[in-house]
Amino acid sequence: MPGDITLLYRGSEQCPLGQILDAALVHHSTGVTTHRVLGFYAIVLITRGQGTYADVNHKPISVSTGDLFVLFPDVAHRYGPSRSSRWDEIYISFRGAIFDLWRQAGLLTPERPVFRLGATTPWIARFTDVVDVPEADPIVRQIMMVGRLQAVLSDIVTSQRVSVESNAQLWLTEACHLLESELAEDMDCHWIAEKVGLSYDRFRKKFAKEVGVTPFQYRSNQRLEAARKMLLETEMSLKEIAASVGFFDEFAFSNRFKQAVGMSPRAFRQETRSPSA
Numbered sequence: 001m002p003g004d005i006t007l008l009y010r011g012s013e014q015c016p017l018g019q020i021l022d023a024a025l026v027h028h029s030t031g032v033t034t035h036r037v038l039g040f041y042a043i044v045l046i047t048r049g050q051g052t053y054a055d056v057n058h059k060p061i062s063v064s065t066g067d068l069f070v071l072f073p074d075v076a077h078r079y080g081p082s083r084s085s086r087w088d089e090i091y092i093s094f095r096g097a098i099f100d101l102w103r104q105a106g107l108l109t110p111e112r113p114v115f116r117l118g119a120t121t122p123w124i125a126r127f128t129d130v131v132d133v134p135e136a137d138p139i140v141r142q143i144m145m146v147g148r149l150q151a152v153l154s155d156i157v158t159s160q161r162v163s164v165e166s167n168a169q170l171w172l173t174e175a176c177h178l179l180e181s182e183l184a185e186d187m188d189c190h191w192i193a194e195k196v197g198l199s200y201d202r203f204r205k206k207f208a209k210e211v212g213v214t215p216f217q218y219r220s221n222q223r224l225e226a227a228r229k230m231l232l233e234t235e236m237s238l239k240e241i242a243a244s245v246g247f248f249d250e251f252a253f254s255n256r257f258k259q260a261v262g263m264s265p266r267a268f269r270q271e272t273r274s275p276s277a
Helices: 097-104 121-131 138-165 167-180 189-195 200-211 215-233 238-244 250-261 265-273
Strands: 004-010 019-029 032-036 041-048 050-055 058-064 067-071 077-081 087-095 114-116
Touching: 004 121, 019 121, 019 138, 041 121, 058 067, 058 189, 087 121, 087 138, 097 138, 114 138, 121 138, 167 189, 167 200, 167 215, 189 200, 189 215, 200 215, 215 238, 215 250, 215 265, 238 250, 238 265, 250 265
Parallel strands: none
Antiparallel strands: 004 019, 019 087, 032 077, 041 067, 041 087, 050 058, 050 077, 067 114
């Protein structure tokens, strides 16, 4: 897991209930490229980027920003960002009898290692809060951290169950979120279809039926809307705006914008900023 590591906690205090081993933020992580086996649990939240998770029970599962996976003792696994890239993550590792009970009860199970959590900011705060406890007797401190971690795990499991219950439209919400993100980058709609659990043909047809445009057209519209806001609200050059919404150059951006809006980006900016009569 090479990268820039900001250690949030590391300790060796023993507690009969359980033990938080360490927690850290990792920027530019390359993940774990070959299968390994741990002697403890860990939860890993991707805070930026995309890639895959795989273990002895699962072929590679696509994961991206806002996804969390659980690592189990004695379950060989590997994970990491897409080829030739890196991602950011935050993790907490832990062990103990209380967490074994979670596993025995099926609340945490190797059969369902990945959770789709969505927005990362509140979860990063929750992870940080687990280990941000006042100095105290080592056993008392561990009990406090274990209690906080169980609260986080409870919310993770609950959020997943709520998501399953509302799964009828969850795929559309997730697809729109992905299509609206990272507008400067190319995005493969086949990958989005896989993320929402549909074949590409079924995804394209269902999306068009629900939204009225194809996924490609929807993303194109989002790029133009983002560009329109930048023209109105910033002093960015046309070249900078073009790059920020995924166009190869200013010429291609200007042509596409004029087709959609009826005037060039430069004319649009001048028109909307002209003082009214």
